Amino acid sequence: MKTLLQNAFNEAIRVADAHEVMKDYLPKERSGKVTVIGAGKGAAKMAQAFEQYWLGEINGLVITRYGHSVPTKHIEVVEAAHPVPDEAGLNGAKRIMEMVSPLGEDDLVFALISGGGSALLSLPIEGVEMAEKQAVNKALLQCGATIDEINCVRKHLSAIKGGRLAKACYPAQLMTLSISDVPGDDACVIASGPTVGDPSTTEQALDILKRYKIKGYDEKLVESIKLDDECFKNSVYELIATPQKSLQAASDFLASKGIASLILSDRIEGEACEMAKMHAAIVRQIIDHGQPINAPCVLLSGGEATVSLKNLKGRGGPNGEFMLSFLDQIRGLDNVYALAADTDGIDGSEDNAGAWVDPSSQVRMEKLGLNLHEYLENNLSYDFFEKMGDLFKPGPTLTNVNDFRVIYIAGSK
Incomplete structure (x- = not known):
């Protein structure tokens, strides 16, 4: 996946x-x-x-x-x-x-x-x-x-x-x-x-x-x-x-694999944590009610996530922060895979573009004894996903069409 x-x-x-x-x-x-x-x-x-x-x-x-x-x-x-x-x-x-x-x-x-x-x-x-x-x-x-x-x-x-x-x-x-x-x-x-x-x-x-x-x-x-x-x-x-052309290309690729997808928007802006809550809410709506699309399916979105730093020595960019908050918001779900990444290949100032979340993330986090809220509060998404082994590092892509989020929901209840 x-x-x-x-x-x-x-x-x-x-x-x-x-x-x-x-x-x-x-x-x-x-x-x-x-x-x-x-x-x-x-x-x-x-x-x-x-x-x-x-x-x-x-x-x-x-x-x-x-x-x-x-x-x-x-x-x-x-x-x-x-x-x-x-x-x-x-x-x-x-x-x-x-x-x-x-x-x-x-x-x-x-x-x-x-x-x-x-x-x-x-x-x-x-x-x-x-x-x-x-x-x-x-x-x-x-x-x-x-x-x-x-x-x-x-x-x-x-x-x-x-x-x-x-x-x-x-x-x-x-x-x-x-x-x-x-x-x-x-x-x-x-x-x-x-x-x-x-x-x-x-x-x-x-x-x-x-x-x-x-x-x-x-x-x-x-x-x-x-x-x-x-x-x-x-x-x-x-x-x-443009971001929309890239989202559409991803959607077309998924369709060629027989997977339904929904482009939420190419222009979602705001605090990464709040954006993650919105995406997680849509995931739960799909799982609970089959709306606005039936699972299995993929959600795609673009735009510009931002972070108001609480810790000026924090490590990690907006996409890592998004994924950390998203992982928190989907606790209890075991059928979601997600990637959030900056399309230029660099999320903020570190060497990753973003990070992964998959159905094993919550179990692995607990086994490692990681307190998600402490990492989130201190803007340490890079450190968290580095310890999890879930940093996404494609390297510089030499283009830039903003943030790219892709979320796969395997099935509904």
């Missing part, structure tokens, strides 16, 4: 692989000279795929997370830190801006954007030091802010996000190819929208900072570039992979 669920995960990754999808979004004429820029956990793989399909002269630079690089011939790949930006990302962002700023209206730029690009493409506005940008990122991550909220603040403290990269490219022709890692696939949120017009305001960013009691940035926020700016008249934006 674990093999089946992992194969569903693998299928979700396959349809978000740049080599699989990019060629369908490139223009038919591919012999011209181009400048390629980009950022994100999938940026290096996207650059490699671009080189495979483009026939003309290529130069450029993309920024990806440490450990997410792949070989390229013409496009330089820079590795930097995620989710808290570092100097490598700062220097890479500066070089990208220097590369595109002199271009004219006869030039063509491709921007390869994927999840994680917001932290990797870090260029603070004048008057904000890199240490301040790092501090606000850490604070927002620790308080459980949503990706929309984090990116809203980032855009209004940035000299490259919120449409400012498109402004720097103008008057060159700009084509953005993007892989979505955000609920709803909002282009303004993916990597904080460096190449699209941004409707958010400094007032909204300030409200977010006040809500989470983060001080010191009130007078430093700047307005982003709006959609009616002339720089977007030469700009085209294409989504080449």
Whole structure:
């Protein structure tokens, strides 16, 4: 059963692989000279795929997370830190801006954007030091802010996000190819929208900072570039992979094996523990009442789980936290298998993508003497599942279409 669920995960990754999808979004004429820029956990793989399909002269630079690089011939790949930006990302962002700023209206730029690009493409506005940008990122991550909220603040403290990269490219022709890692696939949120017009305001960013009691940035926020700016008249934006496409691919794979599945949503957001309670409640509804689908069946969902850290030294990411809470909520059930994982292959900052739960989990936990609630209270999901031998470690997938959850219910009572 674990093999089946992992194969569903693998299928979700396959349809978000740049080599699989990019060629369908490139223009038919591919012999011209181009400048390629980009950022994100999938940026290096996207650059490699671009080189495979483009026939003309290529130069450029993309920024990806440490450990997410792949070989390229013409496009330089820079590795930097995620989710808290570092100097490598700062220097890479500066070089990208220097590369595109002199271009004219006869030039063509491709921007390869994927999840994680917001932290990797870090260029603070004048008057904000890199240490301040790092501090606000850490604070927002620790308080459980949503990706929309984090990116809203980032855009209004940035000299490259919120449409400012498109402004720097103008008057060159700009084509953005993007892989979505955000609920709803909002282009303004993916990597904080460096190449699209941004409707958010400094007032909204300030409200977010006040809500989470983060001080010191009130007078430093700047307005982003709006959609009616002339720089977007030469700009085209294409989504080449999305969470929904990946969920559908997993569902189609399961159907080919004769297994019914139900996609709950591609945009479930919130605290990991609360999301786990909701998923567990649906599992029990299926087992007890055969609603909204009869067992045996599979539940699929995507979106963005967050964690409000109680223990700043905790180990584990949102998917591990989800699984720890889910295991707690399905106590007494012996017919459920589940996997929750980040599709980029890294759940938070450890080396796992997520974790497994199966019908033997509760018995094994008791034999090991593990107090689930203590691990949950201290944000130690990595430690818990490491001791259980249930960490899921596929390694970097070089793409990112957000969280992926697959739950198999073997039968009903």
